[in-house]
Ligand code: NAD
């Protein structure tokens with residue numbers, strides 16, 4: 001298959017982890033006889049430095065033309081002045097919005113070899129396999145913002161349509177899994193959450209009667225997620241709650257450097273990125289964990305290109321590389337750690353057999 005993939009490395013460790021993910025994609029393309037072309041564009045702080053804008057027009061145009069977009073991370077101390085007029089993060093929000101990517105899938109499947117990197121007891125992590133569907137283009141992130149000398153405001157708004165489409169997305173996903181959905185809100189306080197709960201309950205009742213829906217308040221959800229993670233399957237929630245809960249959920253997996261994401265909408269193009277940020281504290285050292293970015297390209301192969309075998313191949317290879325003890329510093333604790341490039345090599349070395357030879361495909 002032919003595919004044009006747009007790569008947006010961004011800032012901090014973004015370029016390091018996207019380089020790793022592209023290496024894996026190139027390798028899989030070679031071995032399975034695909035023709036992937038890679039184009040790079042600027043986003044975030046790197047784009048501000050070069051053009052003054054966090055999402056230059058030619059980056060967005062390239063994204064609209066691509067078959068899929070791979071993004072590293074944006075942001076960092078250089079652009080974090082609270083008085084700054086433009087910020088790297090605006091570029092990320094703008095591309096998500098412009099591409100209509102309202103559903104952000106963040107799977108969490110702790111790997112036994114990383115149990116020791118998690119602060120949670122191993123017996124609670126065994127068998128955890130959940131996926132958070134985070135609403136990505138609405139809520140407080142996109143409401144009107146105002147600022148005066150002595151006050152500031154961020155408006156949180158959701159329309160029925162915005163809630164319906166992400167709940168439906170979560171329900172379709174749940175139909176392929178255990179048919180259980182947990183919808184997370186703060187309906188005891190927020191009007192947007194009361195609407196959210198009403199819409200979620202209606203969509204499930206009218207359109208997905210086979211699904212068991214649980215409505216959960218976000219504060220207790222934050223607790224349950226750590227206390228009994230195995231009991232969750234599909235968790236659907238609004239933009240900011242999903243952002244926070246998934247960084248929390250990364251501690252089930254052992255590191256932020258392990259969680260990938262896929263941002264999807266009704267349009268053709270999907271965007272794939274690790275959930276972590278630009279990690280300024282470790283940028284440029286060659287020690288960033290590339291597994292989240294590599295697992296993000298597995299999601300890219302599955303959701304944008306329909307290449308399930310190749311996606312499974314990458315996921316199995318990451319699991320095998322981890323099982324063989326290829327741990328980056330965030331996972332290794334006090335023991336010896338490998339760098340970004342060695343971890344990338346380990347994934348390629350652990351491709352399962354059907355991924356090695358193109359001929360075996362048919
Ligand atoms: P962060 O995710 O960058 O880092 C949090 C901690 O996790 C740091 O200690 C970091 O070293 C570690 N970490 C993150 N990814 C890692 C990896 N792959 N391997 C090893 N360790 C890793 O969050 P932060 O420090 O709160 O934010 C830094 C900057 O990143 C901010 O400007 C923020 O806006 C931005 N950010 C961007 C994205 C994105 O582009 N999608 C996501 C989150 C944060």
Ligand code: IPM
Nearest residue numbers: 074075089092093243275277
């Ligand atoms: C993420 C990040 C972004 C978000 C920021 C950088 C805008 O934290 O992708 O999780 O909050 O969505």
Ligand code: MN
Nearest residue numbers: 243244247275
């Ligand atoms: Mn985040």
